[in-house]
Amino acid sequence: xxxxxxxxxxxxxxxxxxxxxxxxxxxxxxxxxxxxxxxxxxxxxxxxxxxxxxxxxxxxxxxxxxxxxxxxxxxxxxxxxxxxxxxxxxxxxxxxxxxxxxxxxxxxxxxxxxxxxxxxxxxxxxxxxxxxxxxxxxxxxxxxxxxxxxxxxxxxxxxxxxxxxxxxxxxx
Numbered sequence: 001x002x003x004x005x006x007x008x009x010x011x012x013x014x015x016x017x018x019x020x021x022x023x024x025x026x027x028x029x030x031x032x033x034x035x036x037x038x039x040x041x042x043x044x045x046x047x048x049x050x051x052x053x054x055x056x057x058x059x060x061x062x063x064x065x066x067x068x069x070x071x072x073x074x075x076x077x078x079x080x081x082x083x084x085x086x087x088x089x090x091x092x093x094x095x096x097x098x099x100x101x102x103x104x105x106x107x108x109x110x111x112x113x114x115x116x117x118x119x120x121x122x123x124x125x126x127x128x129x130x131x132x133x134x135x136x137x138x139x140x141x142x143x144x145x146x147x148x149x150x151x152x153x154x155x156x157x158x159x160x161x162x163x164x165x166x167x168x169x170x171x172x
Contacts, residue, residue: 018095026063036101052106
């Protein structure tokens, strides 16, 4: 008889810590009392990721992250992992990403203003940010799971990138 794998409840790192070795077990899932969900991953991208960046999973096992890419081999922009928790997650280092709950995310806003929970945010190809505005309608139609802003943001008139609070629920 097969028994389910027990859920890990003790962790050696804080959510904003990084490590050069896999001390938590790549792919480990962490939940908090507020219903937020996190995953311990390896940054396999060639550059560092920073807090709020929204990378893709690099492969089906959900243990590594890279910048969102448009290639089907990597799942395209439909394979969003979550929001990076560390101030800097160096290439080749491990750290936590937040997959579900209230999070800080990097948003590239077009010329519209964002209103709390009334605008959708979606991944942008080839960048570790979410996009807001007209481009999101096409992404939503293609089945991308969006995030929703929890912060209003005035229009800048240009495609500026900023970190905002948002509610996210990316595929685990």
